[in-house]
Amino acid sequence: MDLFMRYETDFLEITNSVTDRIERIPSLSGNEKRGEIEEAENEVQDAESTLAKPAASFLSMHLSHLMAAVKNHLAL
Numbered sequence: 001m002d003l004f005m006r007y008e009t010d011f012l013e014i015t016n017s018v019t020d021r022i023e024r025i026p027s028l029s030g031n032e033k034r035g036e037i038e039e040a041e042n043e044v045q046d047a048e049s050t051l052a053k054p055a056a057s058f059l060s061m062h063l064s065h066l067m068a069a070v071k072n073h074l075a076l
Contacts, residue, residue, distance in 0.1 A: 007053050014047045 021040040028036055 003057060007050055007057075011047055011050045014043050014050060018043045018047065 018040050021036050021043070025033060025036050025040070
């Protein structure tokens with residue numbers, strides 16, 4: 001599986017889970033409700049982290065190519 005497709009799959013799984021939790025929250029009360037809200041918040045943070053990964057991977061690949069080009073020119 002392509003790296004970016006894996007990130008997309010991870011993001012979709014997390015957002016689906018958050019959506020399910022949000023739909024359950026109104027029917028809960030007390031500690032169950034607080035726990036579900038906390039889990040949803042944690043998953044939102046996971047989703048944000050997952051969104052940052054493709055950008056970091058892209059930048060890393062781009063920087064590697066640039067560094068290779070610089071080294072190639074230095075060898076000339």
